[in-house]
Amino acid sequence: MEKLKVAGGDFLNGTVNISGAKNSAVALIPATILAESPVTIEGLPNISDVAILGDLLEEIGGRVELKNNEMYVDPSTMISMPLPNGKVKKLRASYYLMGAMLGRFKKAVIGLPGGCHLGPRPIDQHIKGFEALGAQVTNEQGAIYLRADELHGARIYLDVVSVGATINIMLAAVLAKGRTIIENAAKEPEIIDVATLLTSMGAKIKGAGTDVIRIDGVEKLHGCRHSIIPDRIEAGTYMIIGAAMGKEVMLDNVIPLHLESLIAKLREMGLHIETSNDQILIIGGQKELKPVDIKTLVYPGFPTDLQQPFTSFLTKATGTSVVTDTIYSARFKHIDELRRMGATIKVEGRSAIVTGPTKLQGARVKASDLRAGAALVCAGLMADGITEITGLEHIDRGYSQLEDKLTGLGATIWREKLSDKEIEQMQNS
Ligand SMILES: CC(=O)N[C@H]1[C@@H](OP(=O)(O)OP(=O)(O)OC[C@H]2O[C@@H](n3ccc(=O)[nH]c3=O)[C@H](O)[C@@H]2O)O[C@H](CO)[C@@H](O)[C@@H]1O
Numbered sequence: 001m002e003k004l005k006v007a008g009g010d011f012l013n014g015t016v017n018i019s020g021a022k023n024s025a026v027a028l029i030p031a032t033i034l035a036e037s038p039v040t041i042e043g044l045p046n047i048s049d050v051a052i053l054g055d056l057l058e059e060i061g062g063r064v065e066l067k068n069n070e071m072y073v074d075p076s077t078m079i080s081m082p083l084p085n086g087k088v089k090k091l092r093a094s095y096y097l098m099g100a101m102l103g104r105f106k107k108a109v110i111g112l113p114g115g116c117h118l119g120p121r122p123i124d125q126h127i128k129g130f131e132a133l134g135a136q137v138t139n140e141q142g143a144i145y146l147r148a149d150e151l152h153g154a155r156i157y158l159d160v161v162s163v164g165a166t167i168n169i170m171l172a173a174v175l176a177k178g179r180t181i182i183e184n185a186a187k188e189p190e191i192i193d194v195a196t197l198l199t200s201m202g203a204k205i206k207g208a209g210t211d212v213i214r215i216d217g218v219e220k221l222h223g224c225r226h227s228i229i230p231d232r233i234e235a236g237t238y239m240i241i242g243a244a245m246g247k248e249v250m251l252d253n254v255i256p257l258h259l260e261s262l263i264a265k266l267r268e269m270g271l272h273i274e275t276s277n278d279q280i281l282i283i284g285g286q287k288e289l290k291p292v293d294i295k296t297l298v299y300p301g302f303p304t305d306l307q308q309p310f311t312s313f314l315t316k317a318t319g320t321s322v323v324t325d326t327i328y329s330a331r332f333k334h335i336d337e338l339r340r341m342g343a344t345i346k347v348e349g350r351s352a353i354v355t356g357p358t359k360l361q362g363a364r365v366k367a368s369d370l371r372a373g374a375a376l377v378c379a380g381l382m383a384d385g386i387t388e389i390t391g392l393e394h395i396d397r398g399y400s401q402l403e404d405k406l407t408g409l410g411a412t413i414w415r416e417k418l419s420d421k422e423i424e425q426m427q428n429s
């Protein structure tokens with residue numbers, strides 16, 4: 001077991017290259033199951049979610065090679081092997097194995113997914129979609145059993161706008177007979193990326209990126225090569241870090257359009273931001289930052305996945321900011337840790353009220369989930385002294401080469417092994 005150590009206070013300068021999107025990668029990899037010949041996905045991030053999904057494809061008989069951020073998958077030898085527990089619980093996106101395996105084999109047994117604990121994360125809309133397509137779905141001892149004699153197109157209205165349900169239904173519907181229409185679909189860029197891969201495999205999909213997606217089922221899908229979109233959440237995290245500690249931080253390999261809500265909020269606070277085709281420049285060092293209120297919403301609203309690191313940054317603003325998460329009921333576990341570092345933050349219902357400016361102090365803190373980890377890294381960079389962060393298994397699910405990228409910008413951050421005493425203390429806490 002390891003911890004991250006961050007020596008705060010360094011001013012950051014330079015260019016950081018953004019990796020491929022985690023939330024695309026974790027859907028693109030299961031989507032390869034639907035093809036009859038090999039698929040190659042290039043530009044994948046170096047994160048544990050990607051490695052685990054590669055292992056899961058091997059467990060069902062696929063031939064998988066992951067080298068230089070490129071994954072080659074030969075799905076021709078795959079079988080519908082049950083995956084009731086084990087690795088599926090290590091990540092959220094293992095739920096995409098349900099849609100992809102149901103689509104290809106018309107049957108699957110997949111354990112309920114893991115992922116960040118942010119309050120209840122039901123998958124009822126995924127199941128509603130599978131059932132509408134003709135599947136029988138049961139939940140037996142923590143695993144979802146899916147079976148269909150035949151999948152047929154259907155009109156499915158999502159009761160909540162869900163990224164996972166939208167993609168999962170697309171995966172199950174591309175090989176179904178007839179037309180599927182998903183209404184009140186999510187519009188995140190990752191959905192367009194998955195639709196682009198499926199289209200290159202021979203699927204017929206229209207409307208991805210809008211709230212109505214039409215899918216005309218085809219008989220079979222073939223292999224292809226696909227290049228993933230950049231990670232807007234990783235990019236947003238480095239923008240926030242750049243805003244907090246940067247002189248001039250340039251992000252390379254980004255799509256500025258995907259980050260408009262964050263850019264608008266940073267500009268409201270007084271940051272200077274320039275954008276071009278695939279780069280964003282953040283000029284920090286402002287003497288005083290204005291407080292802002294943010295409310296997380298579905299895309300193109302402010303992303304819930306950036307709420308936590310943004311909250312750390314708001315401790316620098318002069319005055320009171322209110323952060324409201326409308327997507328998850330319990331995405332405030334980072335707040336106790338920020339308070340340990342000296343932040344003045346009150347949680348009232350779904351809102352966190354941040355009063356600043358506060359000079360944070362280094363402390364021993366624990367990442368409870370992926371973006372809580374990002375929030376603590378950001379806070380550690382802003383703080384006086386050394387911050388020690390445990391819970392790295394969460395951070396490693398979503399940030400590719402974190403220390404290398406930050407060191408490249410001039411930060412002092414490194415990993416150390418936990419001592420036996422520290423491991424014992426953690427196990428008892
Ligand atoms: C792997 C992946 O892509 N993860 C992202 C995905 O998660 P995920 O796909 O799990 O999130 P959803 O978009 O499905 O969830 C949005 C909201 O809908 C609710 N809901 C969802 C499905 C359902 O069947 N029933 C239901 O009630 C959820 O509890 C949540 O309150 O989108 C989230 C919202 O942008 C991001 O925070 C996650 O990073």
Ligand SMILES: C=C(OP(=O)(O)O)C(=O)O
Pocket residue numbers: 022091092093114115116305370371398
């Ligand atoms: C919540 C997240 O991930 P997951 O859905 O994979 O748990 C995230 O990426 O912030």
